[in-house]
Amino acid sequence: MLKSFWSQFDPSAFVVIFLTLVLFLSALFMKGFTQEVLLEAGVFLVSVKLIMLSYRNSISAKRTDERLARIQSMLQALEDRASRSET
Numbered sequence: 001m002l003k004s005f006w007s008q009f010d011p012s013a014f015v016v017i018f019l020t021l022v023l024f025l026s027a028l029f030m031k032g033f034t035q036e037v038l039l040e041a042g043v044f045l046v047s048v049k050l051i052m053l054s055y056r057n058s059i060s061a062k063r064t065d066e067r068l069a070r071i072q073s074m075l076q077a078l079e080d081r082a083s084r085s086e087t
Contacts, residue, residue, distance in 0.1 A: 013054065020047040 024044040028037060 017051060
């Protein structure tokens, strides 16, 4: 499951994930555990949410492609059957 999760992302998404994590951790250590950490955590959570939405959209697109391929193959089979009956 974890391998299929990471296979949905392109290399630029990995760069964004890595940079977001590095910047969050560096802000955490530079500012310490103050009230500003809540702001940084909020920004980090928004980034995580965007990553999760990207993953869900890629899964949805893959399912849609599979369904369209099945519909196309069914239509092709109907066309083949119709052309055979005409002859």
